[in-house]
Amino acid sequence: MIDVMLKGLPFLWQGLLVTLEVSAIVVTIALLAGVVLGVGLSYGSPWIAWPIRLMSDFVRGLPLLVLIFSIFYMLPLTGWQISNFWSAIAALAVFETAHVSEVARGAIQSIHPGQNEAGKAIGLTFSQRMLYVVFPQALRRFLPPWINTVVDTVKGSSLLALVGIVDLMLSIQQVIGRTFKPMPMYVLGALMYFAINYTLSQISRRLEARFAYVRE
Amino acid sequence: MQYHLNFNLVWKYFDKLAWGWVLSLELAVVGIAIGIVIGLGLATLSHGAGRIVRTVVAAYVEFIRNVPLLLLVYLVFYGIPSVGGFAYDATTSFVLTLAVYAGAYLVEVFRAGLDAIPKGLIDAGRAIGLTPMQLGLSVRVPTMIRIVLPSLGNAFISLFKDTSLATVLAVPELTYGANWIYTNTFRIVEVYAVVAPMYLATGYVLLLGLRLLERRFAIRRR
């Protein structure tokens, strides 16, 4: 068992790097877009908030796999020359952005409206209120659940193997295809995913515990 | 870009989607049923039990929650038979995986539910002379079910979406049906224009049903 694992390790390692790369890109896009949309959901006029709400519910109501397949196979039809790599990332990014926007919305709306009013009363503009009053307070309600979306992104990235992205998941399959010994590879791959995600969830849990001491 | 919508090919093979949808539901129902047994069993086991038991249960939960479902699906279907010597068909394998997956999430749900039972109810039960067994069955479990109902419902809706992964084992559920139509007709837009609403509508109906159940049965936290 162990020697098979060791032989496959270099290949899985390469796959792991791709998984990390893809996850990092998607997490970044989803964070930026998700926070903007979350602000739009919380403070935007109905013309802005409703379309965001609809898109978000639509995307989150579908299985991730369905979203990936549809976006991945439909994008080429638009005539836009986009690589497989970026098509796949786009699909995963859409999914995660919807989730991050929900987390952002929840964090922002948990802030007492009086805070926004106090900011208005001393003459702060909208962006100043966001930057100096709302975000600093929303941050601690945002971080723990956001880290959970990062974990979901890493897990979700495994589905990209099904559209040909050579990430950790596909590397596992490829090595098994050559060695015909599935179990050692699955176990090794599982340990790798576990290492990343468990670390992340522990960070999330610590943060949550730390923030719980700030009285409401 | 020339693309002419033609839904006829989708309607022609709609039975694949319809039956696929039914199978997805079946997979989810059986999955959560077994998952509830696992989750409830482990939750009651670790509730107030020793450190070793709780650590083992926690290890199971942490492992399942941090590893992608896809990997678990492959591991159970390809990996286990290769070391165990036995084999099972794709559907059985997938349902087992789904159950183990759901079980891990439900352990947390049930454990929180058990903790949330008001102590007063237990005291009242003891005061009228119920045995621990009767207490468990007649007081703890019914109360806890009402408390966890919303989480259970949401878990089921999630699980229904997760059945889409059965595609990789060629289990003919809804996503598999969609891909089959795509590979045979190349009507990607049309097929997903039909399948996406099917998933969304199902989720929405399930959500409405859950709300109704909650209104009837759930204990609302004050």
Next chain:
Amino acid sequence: MSGNDRVSLVQVRGLTKAFGTNQVLKGVDLDVSKGEVVSIIGASGSGKTTLLRCVNVLETYDGGSIQVDGVEVGYAEANGRRRPRRERELARIRADIGMVFQLFNLFPHLTARDNVMLGLCKVRGMGRRQAREVAEQWLARVGLGDKFDSLPIELSGGQQQRVGIARAVAMSPKVLLLDEITSALDPELVGEVLTVVRELAHEGMTMILVTHEMSFARDVSSRVVFMDAGRVAVEGPPREVFSAQAQTNERLRNFLARIELKQV
């Protein structure tokens, strides 16, 4: 009304405001001159808080006009027709109007000093050192000279409210709006807050207060306004309103009687 030929600092004319189908303000007229302290009293639902919140446009108003120092706060002129003010314009106008809230609304992640400095730095454009001096000055003035580095959570209700007052007054507003600032305080903490307000009044700060503290209103105000069902029902110097007018206006009489009962 005093000083007819003096232009009022705050001038409200025919103000109307509805929340959905509920017409909360049905045509309010009010003048507040520089240096005046006007107390607005009335039952809940009379519109007094809504009126106050319209002055710095925390609530928009439907019809009528509110001018602060000659500037219409809620609307701008554009080719004869008026349009609601944009966020940036409102921010500038609000910088000159101070508000103290019933629930304090201090920024919990900032110290007392930073709470006061935020507006000075970001809105008044002061440098950090200057803002710090001004902030500490005002905090000392309200009796919190030893609490510069305290977070709101470490302060009592009365102390938090005094920080709220300092935060508003440090901006050198033209008029100060006080929205039931003692209603959320434990009785023994009310006095310290009212002392600060009394001092500000003596120093000539123009103030509009919505309050339930009748004795305080009587002490400190130059004028008392009694609102009833979305309109100004009674208006005049405190002595008049609390005695003579009370005889003639039945609603006012009943209102005062109810308040007396509660305060006994």
